[in-house]
Amino acid sequence: MKRYLETGNFAITEGAILAGCRFFSGYPITPATELAEAMSLRLPEENGVYLQAEDECAAMHMCIGASLGGMKAMTATSGPGFILYMDPYGWALGCECPLVVLNSGRVGPVSGITGAPGQGEFYLMRYPTQGGNFEAICLAPNTAQECMAMTVEAFYLAERFRMPVSVLADQLITDGFEDISVPENDDEMKELGFRTWPRKIHQGPDFYPYSDDLDVAPVAMGHNTGALCSDWTPTEEGFDIEEVEAHHKHAYRLIYKVRNHRDIFNHHFEKKYMDDDPDLVVVSYGSPSRVVNTAVEKARGMGLKIGSLRLINIWPFPDEHFDRKTKYLSVELNWDGQLVREVKRAAPKDSQINFLGTCGDLPTTPDLIETFEKILKDEPLSRQGWVLEEW
Secondary structure, rough: EEEEEEHHHHHEEEEEEOOOOOEEEEEOOOHHHHHHHHHHHHHHHOOOOEEEEEOHHHHHHHHHHHOOOOOEEEEEEEEHHHHOOOOHHHHHHOOOOOEEEEEEEEEEOOOOOOOOOOOOOHHHOOOOOOOOOOOOOOOOOOEEEHHHHHHHHHHHHHHHHEEEEEEEEEEEHHHHHHEEEEEOOOHHHOOOOOOOOOOOOOOOOOOOOOOOOOOOOOOOEOOOOOOOOOOOOEEOOOOOOOOHHHHHHHHHHHHHHOOOOOOOOOOOEEOOOOOOOOOOOEEEOHHHHHHHHHHHHHHHHHHOEEEEEOOOOEEOHHHHOOOOOOOOEEEEEOOOOOHHHHHHOOOOOOOOOEEOOOOOOOOOOHHHHHHHHHHHHOOOOOOOOOOOEEO
């Protein structure tokens, strides 16, 4: 196994190649540009294809085309570019095209600051296109090494569920340098827990079954399959149709192939100090979770009964983790509060839900511990100038 001092973007590139990705298309945008640059160097070495598109929308469409051609494909961007994925993302969802999408969040709205991290696209990852009637899978790593692991996992899930799967990182994770181990053979991949799934070609001509079945090979063009593919509501054979009953069946599959098989990926989470019925559970994902874990450990050393829950699969939202009536604190890299709204929805009635958000920079350990103490003492939280937003 090789070790590197490298960035999350490097780790994502290596993870994609290990998973079998042989096509990448993207458009330069901080902080995902370095990933595209790495792909432009690495893919030709692996008999793969790199294409720089004229914009993000075109890049996503090119990935769909590559997927329909039988290749494992990936694209990467940041928040402003992810918005431009919305139409082709829906195309990929509706046509069940396996591919992987990396979104490295930065502070917004709109272009914001290119060199500051943000978590403003939590809900965008759940509803990455128009129309509804679908489920989305999104994984959120918090280290460079985990970026590699979750990229490999995203390709695995994309193939089995026959759909695009997103990885939501942030600028600190993709740009930061860390110790990274890259496996060099199958045994080392298994040692790291990496799962892969080969691309298979569905012979058609049927489009897909009206069921929640997994492991149905995706439609592919140009392989003498006679298959059809359209972003309109399809019949089982892939023809366009304007019948509500057909769309009911179509929507059922897009939703329940994910909901009914969550056991395949809902083990992606991290719990600390949750076995002693903590008086406060701190919830987070991505880079803020690293500070949260440090603060929780120090707070417990001070005698505070606190637990930590880090979400990795953030969509579909893991309601099963919020089964205890207690106090919760959601820590996020935004001021508007997004994850906290799902915690409020999922937690038992009369649980106390609190929020601490920062904008463009991580919270500090002293700020977190001070907030823990206030919540445990039932003291009110309030806005602290332009530094923190607290509920």
